[in-house]
Amino acid sequence: MEVLLPALAELFVLIAPALMGVVGLIGSLVACVFELLLLGADVVVHGSIAAASAARRTTREETDRAPSWLRRMADSPAVRKWAHRLLFGFAGLLAVSVLLLLLVNFVFFESAVRFALSRAGAATGVVASFESAEGSLITGRLRLTGVKASRADHPVSDLDVQVDDFDVDLDVFSLLGSEKRVTRVAVSGVTGSYERKQRANQPQESGAKARLVIGELLLEGIALDFQDVSLTGQPVEIALAVDKLEVEELHSSRAAFELLFNANGAGAIDGRPWSIETSHDDGGHIANWRADGLPVATAAQYLGGPLAWMTDGTLSVDTRSDWSLEGEPHLRMDWKLTISDLRAEAPDDLPWLKQGVVKPMVAFLNRNPGELPLEFTVDLDPTGFTGTASPFAVGLGQAVREKAVQELARLAGAQPAEVEQAVKDLGSKLRGFLKRPDEE
Structure with missing residues (x-):
């Protein structure tokens, strides 16, 4: 998304001048259509084009007998001269815009x-x-084939x-509003x-980027060698x-x-299947994640905490x-x-204050x-995701780790309340041990 969204924004910028020409042309056509409709209505009322034209001339003559100040100004030679210049200038600009388009x-x-x-x-x-x-x-339609994209020595990734095929359909008239839309x-x-070097955990500044909405995003046939060094510095x-x-x-x-x-999809991680299924009803939304047999x-x-002590398994x-x-x-x-x-193995350099919590779990x-x-429940505020590029920025990873620690402690024979109190008593030292490096 960090590459796709700026590219779509630049396509909107490219289309903007063309849209102005199209809007001007449409405005002229609409004016012509209204004029034809009015003439058609007069023809229906008076029975013929000649009678309708005569009625229009009579109306203009009656208006001329008692001219208003606006009429007198419109009849001024100087005003007419400038009006003609503006009219011809606009017509020329419109013609050039359409030609360039x-x-x-x-x-x-x-x-x-x-x-x-x-x-x-x-x-x-x-x-x-x-x-x-x-x-x-x-129309805002664009299809690219045989796309190649590369980036090297970037601090983030x-x-x-x-890419075999890239197909996008922009809503060009959304350029006239504050929210830009991409139909598909x-x-x-x-x-x-793809190599990720740094995790973007900080929320974006409000209003820093134009609002962009993609009506439908479809990804198919993706196979990437993904390397992440943002966690511990080791790939x-x-x-x-x-x-x-x-x-x-x-x-x-x-x-x-x-x-x-809010997605539906399936694929594999290291050859093991994963899926996301989303359903909707009047009461809200339900998203189901499933992954089978991932290397622990x-x-x-990614999950850290007690799972980081596990050296083998699925x-x-x-x-x-x-x-x-x-x-x-x-x-x-x-x-x-x-x-x-x-x-599982306990860390070799485990401080003695942490041994009472960690070693029983490892055993x-x-x-x-x-x-x-391990079964547990995590509650989060979904509005916290707004403006963030990573779920870790809203504390999802930390919440999962804390719940996993409590559940393991319970299964190991310790009281979850005691473990939770131990975490509070040990303060930042123990929390630092349970944290992942990218959240410090």
């Missing part, structure tokens, strides 16, 4: 698209090219990807690599596949939330989220983590290597 649309279309992509690249650092482009600036974006056949390598992912009404201000809780060492890097995730942004906004997530064939994990279910 037609030239760009039918002759220099690919060059215009390359210019828009270069403008977007200046803002994002992405160098993009394509084999062919087709579409229309007038690097990428090197190829479809991307298919994406391969390559976490994942083979990420997206068979299909659909999102309706994706808002740029809360894209992270809607990709997680990989998942531990993790299955089944999460049901009930949410609504209407009335009293709420997000309630019922988590079920099933860990199988696990092996319990190693005594139950078969299958261990």
Whole structure:
């Protein structure tokens, strides 16, 4: 999304001058249509075009006998002279705008698209090219094939990807409003690599970016070698596949939330299946996440906390989220983590103050290597996702870790209240141990 949204914004900028010419042309056509309708009404009333014209002349003559101050000013030679100049100037400007629009649309279309992509690249650092482009600036339709995009030595992320097909349909008349709309974006056949170096955890400044809404986002056939060094500085390598992912009404201000809780899709992580299913009813929305047999060492890097002590095994995730942004906004997530064939180790440099909490949990994990279910509930405010680029910015990861710690403590024979009080007593030292480095 960090690359897609600026590119769409530049396409809107490219279309803006063309839209002004189209609006002027439409205005002239509408005026002509109204004039024809009025003439048609006069013909119906008077029975013929000649009679209607005679009636109009009579009306004008009666008006001329008692001219108003406005009429006298309109009859002034100086006013008429300037009115003619303005009329001819507007007509000339309209003609030039339409001519330029037609030239760009039918002759220099690919060059215009390359210019828009270069403008977007200046803002994002992405160098993009394509084999062919087709579409229309007038209708806002654009289709690119054989797209290549790369970015290197960027502080946030690097990428090197190829896209078979990129299809976008812009709502050009939304340029006239404060909210820009894209009717549909479809991307298919994406391969390559993506490296994340830094996690964007800070909310965007209010009003920093124009509001952009994508009516329908469709991603198909994605296979990326994903590398994440934003967690601990050590690379976490994942083979990420997206068979299909659909999102309706994706808002740029809360894209992270809607990709997680308002999408439908399926794919694989390191060859293991995952899916997101969203349903809607009068009472709100339900999002279900499922992932089977993920390598626990990989998942531990993202969930952290007690999972970071697990060195071997698999993790299955089944999460049901009930949410609504209407009335009293709420997000309630019922988590079920099933860990199988696990092996855990306590950190070697564990301070003695933390041993009383950590070591019983590790011993319990190693005594139950078969299958261990962890079930808990997390409540969050969904409005906190607005303006954020990552779910970690609203504390999702921290909330999951704290609940997992409490559930493990309960299963290990400790009282959850005691563990929670221990966390409070140890203060920032223990919380720092349970935190991931990217949230410090």
